[in-house]
Amino acid sequence: MRRVVILTGHFPEQKRKPSMLWVAHHLQEMGWHVTLATVGYSWLSRLTGDKRLAHEPQPGTRFRSETLTTIFHWSPLHPVSTRRPGLDALLSPLHQLFPAFWGPVLEPHLAQAALVLIESGAPVMLAPLARRFAPKARLVYRVNDDMRLIKAPRALLMAEARAAKLVDRISTASPHLARRFHPGKVTLDPMGIPQRLLQVSNPDPYTPRARFEAVCAGTTLLDLPALVRIASEAPHWRLHVLGPTGFACETPANLVLHGEKSHADTLAFIAHADIGLAPYRDAPGIEYQTHNSNRIGLYRHVGLPILGPDRLCHPSAPSIIGYADPDWRFRCETRGKRPESLPDWSDLARRLVQKGVTVPPLEVSILPEIA
Numbered sequence: 001m002r003r004v005v006i007l008t009g010h011f012p013e014q015k016r017k018p019s020m021l022w023v024a025h026h027l028q029e030m031g032w033h034v035t036l037a038t039v040g041y042s043w044l045s046r047l048t049g050d051k052r053l054a055h056e057p058q059p060g061t062r063f064r065s066e067t068l069t070t071i072f073h074w075s076p077l078h079p080v081s082t083r084r085p086g087l088d089a090l091l092s093p094l095h096q097l098f099p100a101f102w103g104p105v106l107e108p109h110l111a112q113a114a115l116v117l118i119e120s121g122a123p124v125m126l127a128p129l130a131r132r133f134a135p136k137a138r139l140v141y142r143v144n145d146d147m148r149l150i151k152a153p154r155a156l157l158m159a160e161a162r163a164a165k166l167v168d169r170i171s172t173a174s175p176h177l178a179r180r181f182h183p184g185k186v187t188l189d190p191m192g193i194p195q196r197l198l199q200v201s202n203p204d205p206y207t208p209r210a211r212f213e214a215v216c217a218g219t220t221l222l223d224l225p226a227l228v229r230i231a232s233e234a235p236h237w238r239l240h241v242l243g244p245t246g247f248a249c250e251t252p253a254n255l256v257l258h259g260e261k262s263h264a265d266t267l268a269f270i271a272h273a274d275i276g277l278a279p280y281r282d283a284p285g286i287e288y289q290t291h292n293s294n295r296i297g298l299y300r301h302v303g304l305p306i307l308g309p310d311r312l313c314h315p316s317a318p319s320i321i322g323y324a325d326p327d328w329r330f331r332c333e334t335r336g337k338r339p340e341s342l343p344d345w346s347d348l349a350r351r352l353v354q355k356g357v358t359v360p361p362l363e364v365s366i367l368p369e370i371a
Contacts, residue, residue, distance in 0.1 A: 001067075003033045004115040004353075005106070007123035007130070009040040011057055012070055015262045016218070016243075018294065019144060019191060020119050022345035023352060028067040030349065035109045037071040039102060040122030042078040061105075069109070075101040079122050079156045095125070095155045103129050110134040115353060118163065120145045125156065127163035140352055143172040143181075144292060146285050149221065171352060174288040189352065191292060192345035193301050194267075202268035210238035210254070212333060214307070215269045216277035217295040219243035221286070223309075224251075226279040226323070230307070231255040234329050239277065242266055270298050275332045278308030278320070290314045303337035 004027055008020040017025075024034045038057070045053060059073045077097045106126070110116065110133035118127055120143045130139055141163055147156060164170060170181045173191045206213045214237050216227065222245060231239050231252040239255045242265075251257065261269070270276070276299030280286050290296065290312045299306050300319055306312075310322035319338065321331050 001031065001033045002114050003035065003109075003112045004117060005035045005037060005109050005113045005130070005134070006117045006119070007037050007039055007126055008117075008119045009038065009052075009121045009123065010119075011038050011052070011072070012036060012064075013057070015260050016266055017194075017263055019345070019348065020117070020142070022192065022194065023117070023349045024068070026346040026349035027353070028065075029346070030353070032115075032353075033067050033069070035069045035071065035113070037102075037106060037109070037123075039075070039126065040078050041072075042075045042098075044077060044080065046074070071105065071109070073101070073105060079125060079153050079159075092153070092155045095153070098122070099125055099129055102126055103133075106130075107133045110137070113137045115140065117142055117352060118167065120147060120160070121152075122156065124163045125159040127159070127166050131166045138169070138355070139167040140169045140171055141167045142352070143170060143174075143177050146177060146288050149281075149283060149285050172292070174291040176285075176288040176290075177292070187351075189348055190343050191294065191297050192343050192348045193297050194263075195344040197263070197267060198271075198301065200264075200267075202264060202271060204272045205265065205268050206238075206240075206272055210236070212237045212274045213272070214239045214275035214277050214332075215273040216241045216279060217243075217266050217270055217298065218293075219245050221280045221289075223279045223281045226282070226309075227255055227277070228252060230277070230279075237275070240269060240273075242269060267298070270295075270302055270304070273302070273304055276302075276304035276306040278306050278312060280309060280312065282309035282311060282323075284311075287311045287314075290317050290320065296320070297342055300340045301342050303339035305332045305335040307332055 006020055006024055010018050010020055024036050027034050057072050061071045063069050075098050077094055079095050079098060106129060110130055113134045114137055116130045116134055116137050116139050118124060118141045164181055170185045171187050171189045172178050178186045178188060227239060228251060231254050241257045242261045244260055245257055278296055280289050306320045308320060310324050312320050313322045321328050
């Protein structure tokens with residue numbers, strides 16, 4: 001049985017499944033043995049109350065089935081930024097505790113791997129380990145996030161630059177992110193949607209319904225002030241935010257913060273919505289979410305008009321309406337649903353294991369910036 005090690009920051013028990021968990025699922029269906037290593041958490045994560053740890057993960061190596069092994073441990077320290085450049089520089093040497101801890105844990109699994117998938121974020125610091133312990137395996141760096149936008153420490157950005165030279169391939173869904181890497185290694189591999197689950201009919205969660213129901217299915221890089229502004233300017237809309245926000249502030253009555261929801265519940269909120277909300281923080285670089293956002297993909301599949309910052313607007317995604325459009329309310333309310341055909345997550349899994357070049361971006365430039 002072919003073996004793949006996936007280095008990710010996500011847990012198999014998460015309520016909402018991100019891309020790497022879908023890839024892991026479909027690789028098992030394709031006959032691969034998957035070792036899913038969840039890395040990027042330390043005792044510091046527990047002390048700071050990291051919201052991703054709400055389900056209280058148990059450390060250890062678990063052989064869950066003939067095709068799935070999961071690994072999770074608390075490392076002594078994980079890559080973290082204090083948001084103070086001087087202090088970050090002093091802490092930078094300590095970040096080496098992270099790969100030093102994970103080396104002995106991962107070595108026996110990497111030694112058997114034919115493929116190693118490394119997701120952006122803390123896992124990128126383990127790319128040298130993967131190359132050392134799996135010299136014959138193909139290494140693929142899957143870029144799902146722009147780490148500069150999530151204020152990653154400089155050590156992590158430097159690790160990404162080194163990893164870009166070590167891996168055999170760099171995969172991303174975003175042409176915007178692809179331009180940061182050497183063109184000879186980059187492939188554009190679109191995000192997917194769970195086709196089978198989307199064929200299941202879920203009951204309408206909006207009861208009784210408001211005149212227009214708008215859903216924000218996720219809280220990554222959330223711009224809450226933008227949502228408050230939309231709720232105030234469209235009082236006949238009811239806005240629903242799914243996912244942890246960490247905010248404890250007063251919001252308009254038509255803005256409902258639901259907290260984390262199961263994947264089935266999330267799909268129901270999207271399927272029965274009138275409008276999809278993508279209130280990402282309006283910062284330079286956020287453009288990559290046009291092609292990388294799971295929620296935008298689901299909105300497009302259902303055919304919802306999508307409201308978000310103007311930076312997300314792109315000819316390849318005509319359903320996205322920018323905040324600056326003076327007719328944004330009228331367009332959202334009258335556009336109607338126009339479903340789009342998008343690939344399944346199994347398509348991404350197949351693309352990640354293939355050896356050939358897929359679709360190179362039209363414009364690429366240099367290795368990631370260290371700034």
